[in-house]
Amino acid sequence: MICIYCLHNKTVTPNSRPHKKSAQVWRRRHCTECSRTFTTYERPSLEDVxxxxxxxxxxxxxxxxxxxxxxxxxxxxxxxxxxxxxxxxxxxxxxxxxxxxxxxxxxxxxxxxxxxxxxxxxxxxxxxxxxxHGLIASIRRRGRPSTTATNADDVPVRD
Ligand SMILES: [Zn+2]
Incomplete structure (x- = not known):
């Protein structure tokens, strides 16, 4: 991985540990060029889904x-x-x-x-x-009878 400070193309990882409860890995990275250190987290991503x-x-x-x-x-x-x-x-x-x-x-x-x-x-x-997001019934669901309905529920709500 490149260094976030000097963009040198090589860093070493003197320390890493997995998260105890989730699929994540914490890594301490050290730049061999500018000698600074930084932390990265590696975790699975849904981006291909x-x-x-x-x-x-x-x-x-x-x-x-x-x-x-x-x-x-x-x-x-x-x-x-x-x-x-x-x-x-x-x-x-x-x-x-x-x-x-x-x-x-x-x-x-x-x-x-x-x-x-x-x-x-x-x-x-x-x-x-x-x-x-329409997950709570009777607040924004329109055009349908509701147990708490009055006719006012059929009027479009403006934000
Ligand atoms: Zn560096």
């Missing part, structure tokens, strides 16, 4: 897209950008543990996992995500 949307279109999993969709529900939080990226990594790991990734995964499975993870992180952010 195809995601099937509700309209049956397929595209590759993108942790960037997941991060952005989480960020919209975290906008009231401090450090929303960092938190949404860290949460996206957690969700990616959960998906890797939970699903057979040799076959495509549905966008609704990703949304469900994101909803569960976000609710553990912050109840309000989780509910906001659930509402904006």
């Amino acid at each position: 195809m995601v099937v949307a509700q309209d049956s279109t397929k595209e590759r999993f993108s942790i960037g897209r997941l991060t952005i969709s989480l960020h919209q529900s975290l906008s009231s939080q401090q450090d929303a950008a960092t938190s949404s990226y860290e949460l996206a990594q957690t969700i990616e790991l959960h998906l890797l543990q939970r699903y057979d990734i040799t076959t495509p995964i549905t966008s609704s499975a990703i949304a469900d996992e994101a909803y569960r993870t976000l609710r553990r992180y912050d109840e309000l952010c989780g509910l906001q995500y659930g509402a904006s």
Whole structure:
């Protein structure tokens, strides 16, 4: 691996250890040119997995897209950008543990996992995500009778 400071093309790894509970490896890297050290993490990625949307279109999993969709529900939080990226990594790991990734995964499975993870992180952010992704019944499901329905539910909601 190249050095992040001087871009020298060779670093050595004097120390590495696997994470105790998840498929991650921590590595301490040392540059033989400038003598500085830095840390890397190696973890599995879903980036080769195809995601099937509700309209049956397929595209590759993108942790960037997941991060952005989480960020919209975290906008009231401090450090929303960092938190949404860290949460996206957690969700990616959960998906890797939970699903057979040799076959495509549905966008609704990703949304469900994101909803569960976000609710553990912050109840309000989780509910906001659930509402904006249609995971919470009766809030935004339109054109359908609901047990709590009044006619107002059939009026499109404007954000
Ligand atoms: Zn260097």
